[in-house]
Amino acid sequence: MNQIRMIAEEMIRSRFAVALTGAGISTASGIPDFRGPSGIWKTFDPSLFHISYFMKDPMNSWKLFAEKMYDAIKKAKPNISHYALSRLEEMEIIKGVITQNIDDLHRKANTKEVIELHGNINFSVCTQCGRRFNIEESIKEVKANKVPLCPYCGGLVKPDVVFFGEPLSSETLRRAYDFASRSDLFLVLGSSLSVSPANQLPIVAKSNGAKLVIINAGPTEFDPYADIRVEGRVEEVFPKICKLVEEMIASKSGICDYD
Ligand code: NAD
Numbered sequence: 001m002n003q004i005r006m007i008a009e010e011m012i013r014s015r016f017a018v019a020l021t022g023a024g025i026s027t028a029s030g031i032p033d034f035r036g037p038s039g040i041w042k043t044f045d046p047s048l049f050h051i052s053y054f055m056k057d058p059m060n061s062w063k064l065f066a067e068k069m070y071d072a073i074k075k076a077k078p079n080i081s082h083y084a085l086s087r088l089e090e091m092e093i094i095k096g097v098i099t100q101n102i103d104d105l106h107r108k109a110n111t112k113e114v115i116e117l118h119g120n121i122n123f124s125v126c127t128q129c130g131r132r133f134n135i136e137e138s139i140k141e142v143k144a145n146k147v148p149l150c151p152y153c154g155g156l157v158k159p160d161v162v163f164f165g166e167p168l169s170s171e172t173l174r175r176a177y178d179f180a181s182r183s184d185l186f187l188v189l190g191s192s193l194s195v196s197p198a199n200q201l202p203i204v205a206k207s208n209g210a211k212l213v214i215i216n217a218g219p220t221e222f223d224p225y226a227d228i229r230v231e232g233r234v235e236e237v238f239p240k241i242c243k244l245v246e247e248m249i250a251s252k253s254g255i256c257d258y259d
Contacts, residue, residue, distance in 0.1 A: 003230050004237065007187075007213055008244040010228070011093050014185035014211075019085055020201055021099045021106070024190020024216055028079040028235040031072060031103055035192050044068070051163040055127075058156055062142045065159055070139060073102070073121050078109035081189065081234045084242040086111045093245065096179045100191060100198050102161045115176050117168055117198050119161035124148060128155025135159060173197065180204040187213045190234045193220040 011017055023033035033039045034046075044064075047053060054061040078086075086109040088094040096113040097106050102121045106114045124138040125131070131152055138148035138157050148157035162168055176198075180186060186205035193199040193214075202222050206212045214226040215237050223229050230237050 003228055004240050004244060006228055007230070007241050008248060010185050010211055010213065011088070011241070011245050012248055014093065016095050016183050017088075017093055017185040017187065018179045018183040018205070019094055019097045019187040019189055020180075020191065020198065021085075021097060021101060021189045022191025022193075022198075023101060024192075025081050025099075025234050026076065026079070026101055026103050026105055027190070028081065028233070029076040029103070029105060031076050033190075033192075035194065046164060049164055051165040054158055054163055055156075058147050058158070059142070059145075062138070062147065062159075066139050066142050070121065070135070070159075073104075076103060076105060078105040079235055081238045082106055082109035082111070084239045085109070085189075088242055088245065089113065091246070091249070095183075098176045098179060098198075098201060100195060115172060115179065117162070117172060117176060119159070121159070121161065123160035124157050125160040126150035126153060126155040126157050129153040132160055133157065168197065176201060177204055180210075181208045183208075183210045185213065186210045187215070188220070188222075188226075189215050189238060191216065191220065192218065193222045 027033055048064055082105050085094055085097055089111050096115060097111050098115045098117060099106055100117050102119050104120055104122060122135055124133045124135045129150060129152060131150060141148045150157055180201040181204050183205045186202055188202055199221060202212050206225055211227045212225055213228045214220055214223060215230040215232065215234055217233050
């Protein structure tokens with residue numbers, strides 16, 4: 001039996017399937033990943049996205065974020081894989097999507113249960129009082145050469161995305177662990193699984209009895225633990241699985257009709 005059919009069958013059998021997505025699901029939307037062959041680290045030094053660099057030189061860090069990341073991410077649209085996940089949620093097969101991405105593309109594709117481990121590009125946050133703002137307001141200030149400051153407490157405002165060296169929100173992490181431990185099928189789509197603690201989630205799922213499926217172009221750190229490992233581009237593989245699931249369930253057309 002081929003891997004696509006095996007995954008489709010596992011999805012149909014599952015009662016609580018959960019997906020973990022990484023930067024690889026969004027490369028087809030034109031957003032480069034970090035570590036792939038055309039990854040962001042080929043152009044930027046990762047230390048520029050460290051919280052200590054931001055605190056030392058917030059203006060430079062904001063400019064880098066605004067000019068090199070924000071515009072590219074903001075104009076991106078969901079691709080076929082984001083829509084496939086959303087349809088599978090609609091079909092009540094996928095119960096939640098945990099993402100390492102900050103690009104908001106799962107929400108744009110209308111997935112309802114999205115857990116964003118590393119924040120969301122649409123917001124900025126005060127490093128002192130924790131108030132959140134529409135990031136457009138902060139970007140406007142940056143473009144006028146002003147470091148964004150909190151209008152309530154005067155604290156330094158930063159993009160509300162997790163920089164290297166920053167902890168994740170404990171509530172977000174608790175929800176992610178909860179979904180992973182309740183899952184009976186855990187799908188990893190487009191992640192190198194090299195960023196912690198996100199990369200612990202497949203292990204949490206697996207140790208609670210879930211089947212682990214990894215679809216990625218290139219190796220991941222957890223390939224040896226996968227029950228089914230597909231080497232390939234998510235946007236080529238995953239819609240085929242969705243289509244087959246749909247055909248197997250109801251032989252209705254339209255729901256995952258991507259051909
Ligand atoms: P990563 O860059 O470490 O890994 C991405 C993986 O996806 C790589 O193994 C790459 O070979 C693979 N890949 C690339 N295109 C693919 C495709 N079309 N199909 C299948 N696989 C593909 O990214 P990560 O694992 O998500 O974690 C690193 C960090 O990157 C996270 O913290 C995340 O917040 C951040 N990030 C997010 C975005 C985004 O929001 N879109 C973009 C870049 C980085």
